[in-house]
Amino acid sequence: MSAASSSATAAPAPPKVLRVPEHTVEIVSDSGEGAQKCAQIFAAVSAKMGNGVWTVELIPAEIQPPPRVPEGASGNRVRLGEHAVTNWGDRTNLVIAFNEQVLLARHRLDALDDDAVLLVEDKWARDDDPEIVAAWNAAMKELSTRPYRIVPVAMEDECLTIVDNPKKGKNMFALGILARIYDRDMTRIKDQIAHSFRKKSEEVYAQNVSLLELGYHWAEDHIDFRVEIPTHAAEKPLVVMNGNEAIALGAIASGMELCAMYPITPATSVSHLLSEVFEKFGGMVHQAEDEIAACGVAIGASYAGKVAFTVTSGPGLALKTEFLGLAIMTEVPLVLVNVQRGGPSTGLPTKVEQSDLLAALFAATGDAPHIVLAPATIEECFHIMVTARRLAETFRTVVMVLTDANLATGVTPYPKPELDERWQAAPLDLAPVREGQKPYGWNTETGLTQRIIPGQPGGMHTLTGLSHDENSKVAYSSGIHQHSSAMRSRKLAVLQSLLTPPPVYGPAKGDLLIVGWGSTKGAIEEAVDRARAEGIKVSSTHLRFLSPMEPGIKKIFAGFKKVMTVEINYSDEIGDPYVTEENRRRGQLAFLLRASTLVDVDCWTRVPGEPLRPGSILEAIRGRTPRGGAA
Amino acid sequence: MSISCGLLPVLNLDAGEHQYEMSEYEGAKARWCPGCGDHSVLTSVQRLLAAEQLIPDQTMFVSGIGCSSRFPHYLKTYGFHGLHGRALPVATGIKLHRPELNVFVVMGDGDCTSIGAGHWLHAMRYNMDMTVMMLDNGIYGLTKNQTSPTTPQGFKSNTQPKGSWLPPMNPIEIALGVTNASFVAQTAEWAPAHLYATLRAAYHHKGFSFVRILQRCPVFTPLIFQQAVQDPARITLMVHDDGVVAPELNNIYSSQVHHDPRDLAAARAMAEQTEKIHLGVFFKDPSKPRYEETRRVAPHTPAERVALLDKELDRYAV
Structure with a gap:
């Protein structure tokens, strides 16, 4: 020394x-x-x-x-x-x-x-x-x-x-x-x-x-x-910000006008920025009396006009689930941003984790199909809000955006967005409803339907969280519930049919495929680069859509001898006391992938209360692959 | 007609010529039990809608869950029958985004004062312009006879079969204690003239008009107001030109007190008295700030927003 x-x-x-x-x-x-x-x-x-x-x-x-x-x-x-x-x-x-x-x-x-x-x-x-x-x-x-x-x-x-x-x-x-x-x-x-x-x-x-x-x-x-450190002049103008700022500005770019929230770490800074600037765009932040009300206010505003959003973190998501079910059942569009932190309960309020994936998909009771997205970079935090607003409106459902404390507090430059007026929500159309237009005039192929907004002459009806028919009349018959459940579910299949398979980072064949989601993309790809430099035949792919998942995943998996997720959530390790192949609790994405592909997907997950280090991921890759590419 | 100028372009020009009849506000046939006070409230509301000639498509009824929350289904306006206890956040969102809509909220006693109590207090403080009815029959009816916060002490229910343990909550006292509350009134389902006049006063108040409607549930609490129903002397009407004006009631209710609805201290004193039931407007102050007005923002065109955002992004330029 x-x-x-x-x-x-x-x-x-x-x-x-x-x-x-x-x-x-x-x-x-x-x-x-x-x-x-x-x-x-x-x-x-x-x-x-x-x-x-x-x-x-x-x-x-x-x-x-x-x-x-x-x-x-x-x-x-x-x-x-x-x-x-x-x-x-x-x-x-x-x-x-x-x-x-x-x-x-x-x-x-x-x-x-x-x-x-x-x-x-x-x-x-x-x-x-x-x-x-x-x-x-x-x-x-x-x-x-x-x-x-x-x-x-x-x-x-x-x-x-x-x-x-x-x-x-x-x-x-x-x-x-x-x-x-x-x-x-x-x-x-x-x-x-x-x-x-x-x-x-x-x-x-x-x-x-x-x-x-x-x-x-x-x-x-x-x-x-x-x-x-060598520098290179940027080819395009850049902006530099953290993920929460990107979410806030992306919300403005998407044409949303209302953010209803309740203070919670690490999500709150989204509303700090919006509180400062939103009004000059004709928008507002409503600080509600609690997380539940924040979700209800966003639903009320969305129902009555342009899509609104609410932003929260783990414990807040738990509180909002009853209202999420209502929005899904009544097909009121809603965007919910969940900036994940360590859990369960109060957990690690300021630290990163990706433990809310299953809660995001399944926390609402009953069959409650909705869309779940996860931006992988700070730049994507901006653009995903535009996507989320549009999907919520087109599919008349809840769109959850899962970011995390790593994206929320990380700061990095990215190309300045080239804004498009078409991203902005169109002004409300309060024209009289069409002859025969119904509150839930489901297209029986797609489940899609055009919503009616209060103020439209001739469109009067009562929205209800009770099971209902296409006229929004309370219906208890099993036939109607079966049909309306199918219509709400079909929308996800339709969305999936419009998506493209996730790109594979590296060759399409090899010994190991790493699958990630959310903020870990940069660290995973860096680890993959380093492992490949060592001769390990590893590639990675990254999911932005968690519900529905992007198509073609099983086919991608087929190119690799082994598939393993890398996630910032808890999983049991084989070899831990009492842990067997049968009772092993796996990473949350691994859980989903196994269910949807029937492939024996492994996982390497950690909850260190900090972002994953590429070096740690590299260690994991080395541990799960034949060394030096000698398969 | 209370519609804002901003809506004129979307209105049917013939609307000005059209006289809405009470029947035009009727939705599905009400399925409450025979003798339920909800029928009486529904009739008064339909009468009010017709009297005020509210355009059905500009009118919104938001409710929670419970017998009374079926209300919107029985009207031909826009309706939102949402979650137990959570009508007010939904109504808040609607009014924030669309202040020009006529917003009514219907809740039961369990809905408003128990599971939705937090929302209730804060919504009164927001003081947004909506007419809010709490249909208080002192019991959970839809779920079959459970004690609510306003159930009389000693009343036997399925959840408190030895009798309600605690003295009932006094919603009027609570409402009068909320900062920025601007309209607090009480009426009763068995006095339809008073009920109608109270709802009308509530509708005309600009702000959050909270009306507690005393009711009997014909199945579970048919007798809770029996003495007051049979003996009008047990009821005191609060009378004032700025309160509930219903001269036709003078012959029935001889016990009257002149009460200026601006007098909060007197209102609180009367709310505390439980030996007599006070009907009328306890408190009213139209000068209280309304959240939707305070928060009103000028709308922008997409082009304006894009230009502003482009400039905003430059603050983050590298």
Whole structure:
């Protein structure tokens, strides 16, 4: 291990330049110390300069954890690449930590590369409180078990040379260090600071810029290496945002006008953005008294006009299920976005999981066929809202969109959407109903029917959650219930007939096919690339439609000796006590695929409370395939 | 006719010439038990619709689940017969998106004050312009004789065969305690003239008009208001020009109190008195903010929205 000294060396040798295709940086601190702002600006500028970027928040579960505890570690990971970055990667190469305890947290989570450079505020080593000094020393000892390069930095002392309160603005000093190491464009950084602090005074801006420059010059004098990641100018204009922002803006692009919601992590930020901007588009956010009411209000609004949506997370989905059944039964279009988090119950409110798939499909009681979609990227979060609105309206049913905390809080650039007026919902047509038009005039082939909206002369009828005939008259006869059930179900078969098989990433034949859904696509494909480079015959495919599933899946499976899902949910492992082939509880997509294809689909799933690392998936691939392609 | 100008283009021009008869508001034949108070409410509502000449296709009845929630089926307007306790969220969504529709809500006592109690409190606070009837017969009828929050103490039911354990909930007191509630009234199914006049006052109030309608269930609670039905002296009418105006009742109900519906303190004092049943408007304040007005947003054309969104996306430009 090579613990560098922070003391300045006279006439330093020119810094060593590390030319790499990618590098991962973390800024970690106690919450409220500005690490996120530092990382966001760094990431935005890196994207502007032509690097691929994936940013993910490191969120403590507590609102206000005590300072200097590992559980309070808060901040961001920024993964930079020469090309597009699709996931948060494996381990971090460089960390700036505002205290040694939050650094320790990352170490204990195995988040740091063995060769990582750790820049850590060292004022704690000199603290008046002997307990703090002891904690520092213990942490350094624990960290010394790995060959990290630890670089102590007297951040606050440096900041004190130009400001009175170094607690505020230390993040800008850190940003300056990063700007120097990664050779970022200082003009762009200053522009970004101006944008970030646009609601603050000129004085605040000036002070932040001074601290930025202080950090930059400090690194110039004290850091003996630089990191160079090739950049490529984007061919198309890009936008950079997280998945929740993409959902919110996609909802506007889809022509929806009402978001009814109740606060729940990690879904709420969709409504934060919409609350800020929706009204200028003629839309509104209704914060209902509870999750149930939020769903009911969206249904009422959809029924009376344009499709509305509600956005929630696991426990909220559970509460909404009664209303979902009603919307499906009355064929009122509705879009529901579920930003999945760890469960069951309150579970892991801020952490990613893909455990709501079966609940999304089956939580409503009775036979309640509806559409379930899962975007795989942040860009897809935007566009899927347009698809969801249109499907809800065309098929007169509930469309559930499953994202997760990884997409919700991940930030990455993607091509700026080329908007289309046709995505917008057409104005309400309140023309008199056609002669003979019925509330449920099911086309007996397709189950499709045109809905009647209140205000249409001659269309008066009562919608009911009771079993009903095509005139919406309450019907208890078994014949009518059989027929109406078939009509509601048929719609999914019709939709499936319009879909195309999912593309296969890699050759169509091989030893192993990985099947994923949702936010894991980037990590899975990266793992597949790495495995193929090792000679393993593995490909992957990714499902966006979970109900109905895309067609041709069984045929794709036939090209592979083994099929395995990779998911962020819990499954038993063969070999665990009492677990047998017969009673093994499998990953949720594996469960569905086995049922629909009769193929013996295996699964590799984990619930680490963090996005899957491509390296972990690679390990799983190695474990389930013949090595070196020697089948 | 209460229709907004925005709707004129979609109306049949002949509508102005058409006089709606009561029978034109009749839907399916009502299937409530003979003697059920719901019939009386239905008749009063049909009379109101005809008196106000509400256009059936611009009129919406939303209900929950229970005997009374069958209401929309028996009218020839638009109807939404949804979930137990959850008529109000649906009505809220309808009114938010389509404020020009005439929205009526029909709930039972279990529907409104038990499983839907949370929605009820918040809907009163939203104060959206809708006429909300709570048909209170003090029992769950559809599911056959279970205690509801308004069942009299000691009343024997299938779920509390030794008699209801607790004193009944007083929905009027609760309604009068809700911030931003703007109209709270009580009437009774066995006084049709009062019922009609109360519903009319409720309809004309701009805001959330909450009307509790006292009823008897002919099967399970036929006697709960027996004394009041037989002895009008047990009933006190609250009278005021701004309340329920029904002079034809003066001969029947001699016990009257002059009550200004703006006087919330007096309203609460009367709501607490249980030895006499007060009928009329307890409280009314048309100046309370209405959520659908507060939240009204100017509509935009698709082209405007696309142009604005394109600009919004530039805020995220790399």
